[in-house]
Amino acid sequence: MDLQVAxxxxxxxxxxxxxxxxLALALVLVFAVTRVVFxxxxxxVAFGALTLASFQADKTPGTLWLLLAAGGLVSLFEVGAxxxxxxxxxxxxxxxxxxxxxxxxxxxAVLGHPVAWPLAFQVLLSLALVVPLGPMVYRLAFQPLAEAxxxxxxxxxxxxxxxxxxxxxxxFGAEGSRTPPFSxxxxxxxxxxxxxxxxxxxVASLVLVGSLFVFFDRTLRGKAxxxxxxxxxxxxxxxxxxxxxxxxxxxxxxxxxxxxxxLIAPITTIYYDSGFLIGLKGFxxxxxxxxxxxPIAAAxxxxxxxxxxxxxxxxxxxxxxxxFTLIIPVLLWRSLKSQDIDEHQ
Amino acid sequence: MSGVAPVLEVRDxxxxxxxxxxxxxxxxxxxxxxxxxxxxxNGAGKTTLLSAIMGLVGRSRGSMFYEGVxxxxxxxxxxxxxxxxxxxxxxxxxxxxxxxxxxxxxGYARHCQGYRDEAKSLVDEVFGIFxxxxxxxxxxSATLSGGERQMLALGRxxxxxxxxxxxxxxSLGLAPLIVREIFLIIxxxxxxxxxxxxVEQNARAALQLADYAYVLETGEVAMExxxxxxxxxxxxxxxxxxxxxxx
Numbered sequence: 395m396d397l398q399v400a401x402x403x404x405x406x407x408x409x410x411x412x413x414x415x416x417l418a419l420a421l422v423l424v425f426a427v428t429r430v431v432f433x434x435x436x437x438x439v440a441f442g443a444l445t446l447a448s449f450q451a452d453k454t455p456g457t458l459w460l461l462l463a464a465g466g467l468v469s470l471f472e473v474g475a476x477x478x479x480x481x482x483x484x485x486x487x488x489x490x491x492x493x494x495x496x497x498x499x500x501x502x503a504v505l506g507h508p509v510a511w512p513l514a515f516q517v518l519l520s521l522a523l524v525v526p527l528g529p530m531v532y533r534l535a536f537q538p539l540a541e542a543x544x545x546x547x548x549x550x551x552x553x554x555x556x557x558x559x560x561x562x563x564x565x566f567g568a569e570g571s572r573t574p575p576f577s578x579x580x581x582x583x584x585x586x587x588x589x590x591x592x593x594x595x596x597v598a599s600l601v602l603v604g605s606l607f608v609f610f611d612r613t614l615r616g617k618a619x620x621x622x623x624x625x626x627x628x629x630x631x632x633x634x635x636x637x638x639x640x641x642x643x644x645x646x647x648x649x650x651x652x653x654x655x656x657l658i659a660p661i662t663t664i665y666y667d668s669g670f671l672i673g674l675k676g677f678x679x680x681x682x683x684x685x686x687x688x689p690i691a692a693a694x695x696x697x698x699x700x701x702x703x704x705x706x707x708x709x710x711x712x713x714x715x716x717x718f719t720l721i722i723p724v725l726l727w728r729s730l731k732s733q734d735i736d737e738h739q
Numbered sequence: 740m741s742g743v744a745p746v747l748e749v750r751d752x753x754x755x756x757x758x759x760x761x762x763x764x765x766x767x768x769x770x771x772x773x774x775x776x777x778x779x780x781n782g783a784g785k786t787t788l789l790s791a792i793m794g795l796v797g798r799s800r801g802s803m804f805y806e807g808v809x810x811x812x813x814x815x816x817x818x819x820x821x822x823x824x825x826x827x828x829x830x831x832x833x834x835x836x837x838x839x840x841x842x843x844x845x846g847y848a849r850h851c852q853g854y855r856d857e858a859k860s861l862v863d864e865v866f867g868i869f870x871x872x873x874x875x876x877x878x879x880s881a882t883l884s885g886g887e888r889q890m891l892a893l894g895r896x897x898x899x900x901x902x903x904x905x906x907x908x909x910s911l912g913l914a915p916l917i918v919r920e921i922f923l924i925i926x927x928x929x930x931x932x933x934x935x936x937x938v939e940q941n942a943r944a945a946l947q948l949a950d951y952a953y954v955l956e957t958g959e960v961a962m963e964x965x966x967x968x969x970x971x972x973x974x975x976x977x978x979x980x981x982x983x984x985x986x
């Protein structure tokens with residue numbers, strides 16, 4: 395391998411690593427706030443990418459029906475709960491968010507002819523369709539089990555993953571899609587060619603990580619989410635709703651997932667089930683960070699990206715094996731270093 | 740407690756953990772601007788009582804009126820927004836976060852209600868009451884001493900502008916000097932018009948401070964009366980104010 399190849403592989407590795415880092419952050423966030431190991435994280439990547447691809451192919455994306463159906467189900471649950479507690483006053487905002495909003499988004503997607511829109515608007519509409527699925531999944535699958543053990547939540551997460559992959563096949567079909575790059579620009583730094591999409595991925599990831607940092611460190615709502623992760627009872631006693639915190643965590647995870655999907659759709663062909671493997675690599679990064687540390691998780695995920703890229707050159711047949719084997723020394727090191735962690739802390 | 744409008748009125752409260760009932764038919768009233776104390780041995784149900792009032796523990800029976808309104812079905816978030824604030828026995832601070840952030844989060848419910856500009860002046864007020872917290876404001880709360888943690892827990896509760904402040908064993912595990920300081924602050928809060936429901940094992944100190952007292956035994960109210968009356972009650976002296984009762 396000469397320097398040229400090494401730099402090219404490094405560029406690839408960093409691009410993928412940036413995406414894995416975003417997913418690792420989402421996984422850490424969801425786990426910290428709700429104790430859910432969010433296996434379906436990758437499905438949001440696939441849904442984001444395939445929804446954008448549908449718009450560009452002038453098709454109505456299946457995500458639309460999913461959003462309408464999930465919104466309908468959530469509404470039924472919420473109305474039922476409100477009736478039982480005789481508090482119908484709380485129903486209006488729920489219906490607005492779970493029925494009116496999906497209906498409006500559907501109307502725009504069907505009647506707005508998004509194929510003719512500029513790319514940025516297509517991306518926004520894709521996010522608008524996929525992101526609300528996050529809190530809906532939380533409401534339907536995890537909120538009723540909020541006090542369950544980590545293991546039960548993990549089992550439900552696997553089930554949700556399988557359901558979403560199945561639904562993905564149903565609504566998007568088995569063919570893969572690739573979208574045109576955000577920018578056709580290409581330029582040279584030293585001796586290597588850098589393409590525009592790589593720059594897009596890196597810059598967008600950095601901006602997203604930066605905004606997450608500002609949100610968690612500078613705003614009271616962000617601090618409230620962190621507080622919920624640190625001490626649920628303490629947070630509740632301050633009037634912070636753990637249900638809302640869970641929904642916000644899932645919404646951020648869905649946003650990060652869908653946005654990652656939109657970013658990588660021009661780089662790699664995405665199928666309905668591609669998200670799982672991508673999410674799993676983010677998961678390896680999150681494990682490096684012990685599912686608690688955001689910076690170590692992000693760094694671990696970038697390492698995963700680089701490892702994957704270089705191993706695809708040296709031993710491409712063993713690429714995935716090498717990446718996932720990374721988890722073994724990390725777990726060994728963690729188990730030697732850490733004490734028992736109370737799962738409720 | 741005649742003549743004072745009640746802030747909190749609990750009627751026939753039963754509560755517990757799963758099928759195990761730990762509180763049986765408890766009636767309790769906290770008058771506006773009063774300090775009411777609940778005394779009892781370990782395991783008498785004192786903490787369960789406060790947890791059940793806040794809805795942290797399931798209530799199987801009974802009703803609860805706050806400022807004359809039935810809030811039996813209200814969720815914890817709403818009670819906090821109404822000014823019912825609990826400082827739990829375990830403090831439940833956000834350990835990895837700074838003292839300042841812990842305080843700001845104490846004002847979360849007020850922030851959501853639209854009182855966004857008061858946080859800074861309230862933090863200053865809390866620092867005025869607990870100067871030690873000002874020195875430690877950038878320190879992670881997990882690194883504080885026991886007394887400082889209790890001050891932070893109290894300060895964080897004050898950030899929510901409580902109308903009814905519920906304190907669960909504020910003296911637990913603290914040095915006598917700090918306990919005295921904390922009791923002085925409780926007295927000052929009452930003078931400012933905050934109603935206080937104080938759960939204490941230190942019966943003597945609690946009775947000196949309180950206007951009215953309840954004695955809990957195995958989840959039931961065994962005795963109640965004005966604090967002066969109870970302090971002079973022979974049974975009370977024998978069970979709670981003797982050698983085991985205080986300092």
